[in-house]
Amino acid sequence: MDALQQGHAVVTADTGSGKSTRLPVWASEQGATLVIEPRRVACTALAGFLARQQGTALGEGIGYAVRFDMRCNSDTPLVFATPGMALRWLGEGGLQRFRTVILDEFHERRWDTDLLLALLQHQDHHHLVVTSATFAAEAVARHLQAPLIEAEGRRFPVTLQHEAKDERQMPESRHLAERMARAIKRALSQTHGPVLAFLPGRGEIRDTEQALGDPGVPVLTLHATVDAESQKAALAEDGGQRVILATNVAETSLTIPGVTAVVDSGLERRTHQRNGRTVLSLAAISQASADQRSGRAGRTDAGTAIRLWGRGAPLEATTAPEIQREELTELVLAAGCAGTPASALRFPDPLPEKAHNAALEQLQRVGAVDEAGVATGYGQRLFQLPIDSFFAHLISAMPDADTQGAMADLTAALSTRPRLFRFPDKEDQRRALGDWLPDPCDATTLIALLRNRPPAPLSVNNQARQEAHQLAGRIRDALALPGIPNEPVSNPDHLRRAIARAAPELVFVRREKRRQAMGNDAREVLPDEASRLPEEAEAALVLDEHSTPGKRGHRQTITIATCLAPVPLAILDELELGEVRFGEMRLEDGEPRVRRERLYANRVVSSEDTIPAGSELRNALAELILQGQLLPPVGDRVQADIQQWALYVALGHGEGAVPESAQQWLCQRLQALGVEEPGDESLLEPGDLAFEGIPEWERETFDRRYPRRISLGDLVMDVTYEPAARRITLDYRHGPRRTPPKRWELPSWKGWKIRYRRASKVVTVQ
Structure with missing residues (x-):
């Protein structure tokens, strides 16, 4: 209370010590207080518990605000709210009336609570209290420039049992329900109180409940969307021996009375980025979370924690913040x-x-x-x-x-x-x-x-x-x-079609060989077995998905598409998705033809013969010229002229721009000549495509000194020049000769290193 009078405070204490119940009541004695809880179930449960304890009507003295459910008004002095509600109120100026804002369970490091702390600190209108069971409290206290208040809780010893025979075995999902059921039944035989079992989600809770059958005690569930009656039964103080199957909402947010046995799957659903998008996948918990979970068994008496992984499993020390x-x-x-x-x-x-x-x-x-x-x-x-x-x-x-x-x-x-x-x-x-x-x-x-x-x-x-x-x-x-x-x-x-136009990245196509998989240009998914998408559908919108461990455990993830909507392959052409490539160029009835293909997710999704126009026509004509199918021997001459000009400039005999390639130069030249529509090529003359490089009066001498092909009678070789390295490579082309050429047989290339290459063998020419 002294710290709160001065400004901000950071409070750390064990789970179940009363941070979420005592601190809000004390703070509200100094003025209206808002408590930000990461989960809806914690908001409603804590508000209801305190309202009953304080003897006030829920929504008057103490209230809560979660999505679609608000039990408070503009005068309620103590309100529990989720971060999403608090952010919306903040944007509307609705937090001004609160003297104190408590950010509870801050160790979870959600993006919205991190943002709220940054915004509230920036606005500097409130006294802030940051609480947690365990986190790097000193760092947050320094960040807030606030005192750190630590309260040592009452702890009883907890005996740890590890189920995996391999000490390095990480938590895994294989046969999870059956393994959890066996461990829960053993825990029931070792304790007279409630058994708290941690599972990653509702699906695993449902499967474990089925695997348990009738264990002879009530089996209850606790997760974010559980109804009020189930929540009340799970949190009852005099409920006797029972099994509570819970997500990590029970890790720190809520205290279940009397628990002396914990069974921990070691798994949670956690967000991470995949190709720029946030996805939810199954992952091993951190060591800090494992300690939090096992600590639930030692709140009121000595307890037992059964862990389904190896004693020496390399868990991460802590979970990285969501941001x-x-x-x-x-x-x-x-x-x-x-x-x-x-x-x-x-x-x-x-x-x-x-x-x-x-x-x-x-x-x-x-x-x-x-x-x-x-x-x-x-x-x-x-x-x-x-x-x-x-x-x-x-x-x-x-x-x-x-x-x-x-x-x-x-x-x-x-x-x-x-x-x-x-x-x-x-x-x-x-x-x-x-x-x-x-x-x-x-x-x-x-x-x-x-x-x-x-x-x-x-x-x-x-x-x-x-x-x-x-x-x-x-x-x-x-x-x-x-x-x-x-x-x-x-x-x-x-x-x-409207969805595809608005978000083309949602369009996936089937793999050609692995038909059970679908991909876009960035990622791959597997359609859910329960999806209605027909097997013959070649493309679909992926509107919802989740990740699950692959065969190599939590270190490999597979993305399952759970909501698919079929679209025709033709929509990829309509949206111009992927890339267009052109196949073989040819002349047909005197006109250029090109095979136009659209490639998406490494698959050809459309293909057609086209009569090109504009830049496509110029590209096609340039390729046909270089192949010798059109205006021969212009293609060979242009390539030779450009190669020699590049060497001429590199050796310092002249200055000027060097085309990136003969293809590029021909396209630019054809554009300058006004080639746009089919038929324009019939007006071309060989002289129109002459490359003006080395001056004509120097060309013959330069070619003799730096030939591109050398014939020694019984040996014909192609010549490649590397001016920067002063290196020349002679590549065998044909001829019966089996020995390399001699230096004296070659032009006078003073200062150049010469090598001869035939197949994979390379030798230096002496």
Whole structure:
């Protein structure tokens, strides 16, 4: 309290010591207090716990604010909020009433909490309290120029058990559910209290729950989207022995009473950059996280922690902050919406320059921020939408209200966790889905499921569908779009083409040999087995994806595309994606013909014979001339003239520009002669393409001194000159002679090193 009177404070103490419950109450005695919690479940649970403890109605004395759920008003003295809500309030000036802002669980080092710390420090309107169970507290205290307050918690010894026989074995996902179930049952036999099991996500929680069967005690789940009743049961103080299957929300954000046994998978879902985009993948936790998790077993009594990896596994010491692992588009836009460019802020760790510049360029390209990095009106509108800025821009980039609305509905369905629908793998369910929605597109299927309940035997996650429907409505309201219709997308092809035009990087094509994989020019994905994308589809938009460990464990990742929308290969030509290359040039009926191919993701996606025009015509004609098919022997003469001119200039006999190649010079010369349309080549004369290099009166002497081919009767050789190295290479061309030439047989090349090359053998000419 003394530190808070003076300014900022940094507080570190063990998990479960009361940082998230005592500090907010004490701070609110000095004025309105905002507590920023990284997770929704922590916001609602902590606010509810304190409201009951303080005997006040939730939303009056103590409240919370999370997406789609706000139990507070402009007078509530103590409010728990997620970072996203706090950033939006800050941009609107809504944080002015709070005397103190507490940034809880700062050790997680999310980009939004790092940004909030930088913005609040920059504005200097609040007393800041930064709290955590464990992190480099001294560094943050120095950054804030604040005192560091440490409180030693009450700890009991925790016995560590490692399951892997190989001491160096890293955490892995193979047979995870079965291994977790065995370890949990053993933990139940070793303790009389709750068993807390850490898993990376809801899918793994579901699989482990099935693998457990009936362990004889209640099995509860705890994750970001769990309903209030399940959350209450998991956090109950007198719940007796039970199993709580949790994500890392239970690592530090919430304390589960009475736990004396922890089972740890050693895995988490963590963001990282892949080709400039942030993806979520399965990764091994850090040693600091492992210690946090095992410490949960020693809060009230001696406990046991069972770890599913080897005792000597080389875990990272700590997890790098998100700003060093992710793309920074959201951060740069959020800072700009708060009126301060990200480049003007002081962060606990510097922003990576490459990622910051890439984010700034992307936002400037779509008109979301100005040259200084401050948000435009368009950027402000994008940020107000509670979705990723990429999808917000994609909605705005749609050409009409119908496609904008459809994109809003799709974004809402993709942004909701858990997913509102899992595409069926049973034949009768797939048949029912096909009868209801014949269009084999994951994107339009999700839109239809958001708009209407599917027929039996299909089912959706009703809670997720309700949240997605609510989010879609909010997006439509913000953009003044019509309400959500009841019918599926009326023109799926029009929607898919609009998305491809707005974000061509989403277009992927099948690999020619590995048909199960798809790629664009930067990355590769594998379609989800549950995707509706037909096997015969050669191209698709990849609208959602996740990463998973490959066969070599967490050090290799595979990207699974979970929402695909088929598009025709022809769209790559329409969007001019990839690169165009020209195949063999030839004359047909006296006219040049060229095979034009479009290459995308190392695959030829279109090919046609064309009669070229403009630059393509000039390139074709130049190649035909150099091949000797047109105006022979002009091609040989031009190549020889340019080669000799380059040598002439390099030896200091003259000055002037040297063409990069004979092809380039011919194209430039043909352009100067006005060659634009098929038929123009019929007007060309050999003299039109004469290269004026070495003066005519010097040329014969120079060629004798520096020939390009030498014939010794029984040995013919091509000659290559390297003036900078003063080296000449003689390459065997033909002739019965088996021995190298002698120096006296060759021109008088004084001061040059001469070598003779035949096949792979190179010898010095003496």
